[in-house]
Structure formats: structure tokens, C-alpha cells
Amino acid sequence: xxxxxxxxxxxxxxxxxxxxxxxxxxxxxxxxxxxxxxxxxxxxxxxxxxxxxxxxxxxxxxxxxxxxxxxxxxxxxxxxxxxxxxxxxxxxxxxxxxxxxxxxxxxxxxxxxxxxxxxxxxxxxxxxxxxxxxxxxxxxxxxxxxxxxxxxxxxxxxxxxxxxxxxxxxxxxxxxxxxxxxxxxxxxxxxxxxxxxxxxxxxxxxxx
Amino acid sequence: xxxxxxxxxxxxxxxxxxxxxxxxxxxxxxxxxxxxxxxxxxxxxxxxxxxxxxxxxxxxxxxxxxxxxxxxxxxxxxxxxxxxxxxxxxxxxxxxxxxxxxxxxxxxxx
Numbered sequence: 001x002x003x004x005x006x007x008x009x010x011x012x013x014x015x016x017x018x019x020x021x022x023x024x025x026x027x028x029x030x031x032x033x034x035x036x037x038x039x040x041x042x043x044x045x046x047x048x049x050x051x052x053x054x055x056x057x058x059x060x061x062x063x064x065x066x067x068x069x070x071x072x073x074x075x076x077x078x079x080x081x082x083x084x085x086x087x088x089x090x091x092x093x094x095x096x097x098x099x100x101x102x103x104x105x106x107x108x109x110x111x112x113x114x115x116x117x118x119x120x121x122x123x124x125x126x127x128x129x130x131x132x133x134x135x136x137x138x139x140x141x142x143x144x145x146x147x148x149x150x151x152x153x154x155x156x157x158x159x160x161x162x163x164x165x166x167x168x169x170x171x172x173x174x175x176x177x178x179x180x181x182x183x184x185x186x187x188x189x190x191x192x193x194x195x196x197x198x199x200x201x202x203x204x205x206x207x208x
Numbered sequence: 209x210x211x212x213x214x215x216x217x218x219x220x221x222x223x224x225x226x227x228x229x230x231x232x233x234x235x236x237x238x239x240x241x242x243x244x245x246x247x248x249x250x251x252x253x254x255x256x257x258x259x260x261x262x263x264x265x266x267x268x269x270x271x272x273x274x275x276x277x278x279x280x281x282x283x284x285x286x287x288x289x290x291x292x293x294x295x296x297x298x299x300x301x302x303x304x305x306x307x308x309x310x311x312x313x314x315x316x317x318x
Contacts, residue, residue, distance in 0.1 A: 118239075118240060119238075119239050119240065119244070120229075120233065120239045121228075121232075121233040121237065121239055121264055121267075122264060123228060123229065123233075123264060123267070123268050123271075124228075124229040124233050124239065136240070139240070139241075140241065140242035141242075143241055143242050143243075144242050183229075184240060186230075187230050187233075187240055188234065188240050188241070190230055190234075191230045191231060191234035191235035192234060192240065192241050194235065194238075194243075194317060195234075195238045195241035195242070195243035196241075197242075197243055199242070204242055205242045206244075
């Protein structure tokens with residue numbers, strides 16, 4: 001019994017040594033891009049070697065910079081194409097006013113699980129949009145509430161990335177999910193401007 | 209000519225995707241945004257329901273043509289020993305997707 005336990009322990013130690021040696025060999029190999037080593041050192045940035053895409057964490061490590069280099073946590077509500085809310089601020093500060101409540105815009109419809117809030121064309125489908133339904137809902141609510149188009153889009157990115165991270169770092173789906181998030185983020189940034197409109201009723205966003 | 213045909217085909221794939229998914233799908237139809245077209249409008253007809261699916265098919269066909277036509281042009285150009293098929297293939301292949309991009313920008317959103 002003692003012999004077999006000792007043998008198992010030796011095997012475990014040997015396996016750990018082999019694994020550690022392999023990790024060191026891989027990390028110093030010239031075939032592995034430098035960014036991969038950086039990922040190991042700060043345990044936050046990630047590198048997709050298959051597509052040669054580098055995802056850099058923001059300083060507080062809560063998410064990645066957007067593909068066009070914006071720190072989502074540094075974009076405040078109201079950035080870009082925001083509704084005028086001068087009338088919402090009480091100059092005498094006699095009434096407690098939330099400056100993010102835009103007057104005249106009805107509150108959003110509640111989220112309903114099972115509805116499609118992403119409403120993308122079939123040829124632009126993402127394998128991962130099932131994970132992004134609530135994120136799409138929040139993006140729709142943000143646009144409808146006129147919280148700032150840039151603010152809405154960078155948070156769209158941040159939330160998609162957060163959803164993608166439910167795949168483990170070892171899972172290739174994680175990086176495929178990141179790539180689709182890039183595409184959707186760029187799509188919203190480049191082509192969403194004409195659709196940044198205030199909500200008209202409390203039935204929006206309705207989903208399909 | 210092989211390389212030129214390949215590069216133009218690749219540009220067709222990328223440019224076609226930007227027009228199909230971006231300019232048409234998001235820019236005109238309002239996909240990924242809360243801006244659904246109102247029922248009964250031209251935008252609703254072109255983006256939703258059966259007619260919307262048909263239009264999506266046209267958009268994808270234009271995208272595929274933009275990608276494939278330069279390659280076909282390069283193939284025939286190599287066989288005939290002239291560049292005209294490549295030039296013609298590129299122009300003919302690009303025309304539909306460029307038309308869709310123009311429509312996406314020019315059609316009324318209402």
C-alpha cells in the first residue's frame with residue numbers, strides 16, 4: 001500500500017515537472033508571439049495566436065480596450081450625440097434630480113428572456129449571439145435613453161467581452177466570440193449613427 | 209494577373225461584407241440597434257418579412273458576385289492572354305454591391 005501511494009506521488013510529481021517544463025519551453029519558444037508572454041506576466045491581457053489579435057486590458061483590468069483603442073471605463077454617460085438635458089438640472093439644487101433621466105423619454109420595456117434583441121441579418125449571424133441577448137437589450141435601452149452613442153457602443157463591447165469570458169481561456173470559442181464582438185462593435189460604431197434616436201414608448205425595446 | 213485577381217477578389221469579400229452587414233444591415237435596416245422600421249414603410253418592406261429576406265438574398269448575391277467576378281475574370285484573362293476579362297469582371301462584379309451601398313445611403317429611413 002505504501003509503495004503504491006509512493007509510486008502515485010512520484011508519478012504526480014513527474015507529471016507536474018513535465019507540464020512545467022513544457023510550459024517554460026512553450027513560453028520561451030520563438031514560435032510563440034511575445035504578447036503571449038505578456039499575458040502570462042500580467043494575467044489579464046490575452047493573445048489570440050490563431051488570428052494574431054492582441055486584447056489589452058484597461059488599467060483597472062475589468063475589460064479590454066475596444067478594437068479602436070478606447071478605454072470603455074473612461075467614456076462617460078453623455079459622450080457623443082447626447083440629448084440636451086440642461087432643463088433637467090435644477091440650478092438651485094432644490095430638487096433631487098438624476099441628470100441621466102432624460103425628460104420626455106418613456107422608461108424602457110423590461111427584458112424578456114427568449115426574445116431576440118440583436119435583430120441582425122441572417123448573413124451576419126454570430127454563433128454567440130445567444131449569449132449577447134441581454135447585452136443587445138442594454139445597448140438598445142442605452143440608445144433609446146440617449147445616454148451618449150459612444151458610451152452605449154463601448155459598453156456594448158465591454159458587455160459582449162464579459163459574456164465571451166464565460167468560455168474558459170482554454171476554449172477556442174472564447175477567441176471566436178471576441179472576433180464576432182469586434183465585428184459587431186465596429187458595425188455599431190460605423191453604421192449605427194442614424195439609429196441613435198430617443199425611445200417613443202414603453203414598449204421599446206420589444207425584441208422579436 | 210493571378211495575384212491581382214486574388215487581391216481584387218479578397219477586396220470584394222471584405223468590401224462586400226462591409227456593405228452587406230454594415231451599410232445595408234445596420235446602416236439602413238437598423239440591425240443591432242433599437243430602430244425597427246415602422247410597418248408599411250419601404251424600409252420595412254426591404255428589411256423585414258419575406259420581402260426583406262428576398263432583399264437579403266439579393267444583397268448576399270451581390271456580395272458573392274463582388275468576390276467571385278474578379279477571380280473568374282483573372283481565370284479567363286490568363287487563358288486568353290489579356291487583362292480585359294479581369295477588368296470587366298471587376299467592374300461587373302462591383303456594380304451591384306456599389307449600387308446597394310448607394311441605395312443604403314440614399315433611401316429614406318422613414
